[in-house]
Amino acid sequence: MGVGDFFTTKLDQAIGWARKYSIFQYPFVTACCGMEYMATACSHYDIDRFGAGLARFSPRQADVLFVVGTISHKMAPVLKRVYDQMCEPKWVVAFGVCTCTGGFYDNYATVMGIDTIIPVDVYIPGCPPRPESVLDGLMKLQDRIAAGAQRY
Amino acid sequence: MDGERILARLRERFGPAVLEAGSPFGQPTAVLDRGVLREALDFCKVDPELGFDMLVDLTAVDYLKFPGREDGPRFEVVYHLYSLPHNQRLRLKVRVEEEGAVVPSATPLWPIANWLEREVWDMFGIRFEGHPDLRRLLMYEEFEGHPLRKDYPIQRRQPLIGPRN
Numbered sequence: 001m002g003v004g005d006f007f008t009t010k011l012d013q014a015i016g017w018a019r020k021y022s023i024f025q026y027p028f029v030t031a032c033c034g035m036e037y038m039a040t041a042c043s044h045y046d047i048d049r050f051g052a053g054l055a056r057f058s059p060r061q062a063d064v065l066f067v068v069g070t071i072s073h074k075m076a077p078v079l080k081r082v083y084d085q086m087c088e089p090k091w092v093v094a095f096g097v098c099t100c101t102g103g104f105y106d107n108y109a110t111v112m113g114i115d116t117i118i119p120v121d122v123y124i125p126g127c128p129p130r131p132e133s134v135l136d137g138l139m140k141l142q143d144r145i146a147a148g149a150q151r152y
Numbered sequence: 153m154d155g156e157r158i159l160a161r162l163r164e165r166f167g168p169a170v171l172e173a174g175s176p177f178g179q180p181t182a183v184l185d186r187g188v189l190r191e192a193l194d195f196c197k198v199d200p201e202l203g204f205d206m207l208v209d210l211t212a213v214d215y216l217k218f219p220g221r222e223d224g225p226r227f228e229v230v231y232h233l234y235s236l237p238h239n240q241r242l243r244l245k246v247r248v249e250e251e252g253a254v255v256p257s258a259t260p261l262w263p264i265a266n267w268l269e270r271e272v273w274d275m276f277g278i279r280f281e282g283h284p285d286l287r288r289l290l291m292y293e294e295f296e297g298h299p300l301r302k303d304y305p306i307q308r309r310q311p312l313i314g315p316r317n
Contacts, residue, residue: 073291073310074291074292107299108299109290116312
């Protein structure tokens with residue numbers, strides 16, 4: 001154990017702390033869950049308390065991909081491309097049961113959970129999830145970010 | 153002009169090619185022979201007494217295993233017309249067999265029929281003769297089969313398609 005090792009560990013923690021309070025999200029909003037996302041983002045629930053107030057509508061400027069709403073097979077390549085366009089480090093949140101598992105859809109058109117296409121860090125169940133669940137999911141994501149959990 | 157007059161006008165123009173006519177749920181409805189469909193749509197649009205200048209909807213029904221319809225043609229293509237000058241509605245149906253499921257296109261008469269017919273092709277696999285660009289509308293090109301057919305397996309999964317290029 002040298003001095004350098006000790007210093008690197010502390011630097012990771014500092015970076016994790018900084019990252020978890022500067023979440024720039026890309027809202028990939030395709031369906032009704034989007035209304036609940038907007039409710040969470042607005043002043044009443046105020047997602048900005050967690051440093052996640054600024055949505056970036058370009059994947060190249062975003063850290064977290066919020067997949068909000070049902071993903072159809074036709075939309076799947078678009079989602080994959082948006083994920084690929086995001087710079088690392090990046091995280092993915094599945095918002096609502098449709099993105100988690102396909103939800104009550106079991107048909108020709110719907111993707112049975114976005115984890116069949118891209119890796120997912122946090123699942124927020126609910127149809128749609130209440131803002132409290134979203135904030136809980138966001139805090140769980142912050143814990144993951146602070147712990148340095150990343151996929152490259 | 154009321155519903156009975158609309159159906160009578162169709163009958164006097166097309167005679168036996170009007171296979172059935174009635175007013176279920178208060179809306180005049182006629183089942184036409186496929187051979188006169190294109191002509192009948194044109195007649196409904198340009199005839200001053202009818203004046204059905206608006207195509208409200210174009211869809212299809214799959215009667216596979218439908219009680220009482222086991223022997224008849226499998227599909228029915230349904231046209232909903234609306235007459236702005238007379239404030240009247242008309243439903244036209246044409247029955248189509250599974251083999252050679254082709255119907256003349258209504259796109260030259262109503263441009264909206266372009267996408268409606270593409271949807272019917274996508275979901276039911278009924279072709280429209282004379283359509284300018286008959287591609288799938290809702291599903292992707294790699295999709296196999298027509299999902300709203302009654303014999304499409306409800307839980308069939310198709311492989312996910314990757315991003316293009």
